[in-house]
Amino acid sequence: AGAVAVPIIVAQAMNLPVEDLIRLITADLFTCGIATLIQTLGFGNIGGRIPMIQGVTFASVGPMTMIGAQHGMTAIYGAIIVAGLFTFIVAPFFSRLIRLFPPV
Helix, strand or coil, X not given: CHHHHHHHHHHHHCCCXXXXXXXXXXXXXXXXXXXXXXXXHCECCECCCCCCCCCCCHHHHHHHHHHXXXXXXXXXXXXXXXXXXXXXXXXXXXXXXXXXXXXX
């Protein structure tokens, strides 16, 4: 449900036309599917190789609507790309830090 609800909320907050809403939902479902395949099947050293479904978080709705209201959809796309690259680069360091925490 989140994969469809988040684009609807963002599109309504930005008063986007229906065509842009459809584009957002399609892009969201497509990227969630690709991310799910990468996590489940693995791609080199990337992916957990366990059955897991990737989806959209509602935590991003606030920042996306604020960025979009001030700078438009291209700024949202750029911010998502930068955040994704940053997470991709920093993730290996956090996987090493997990050893410092005791199991629960």
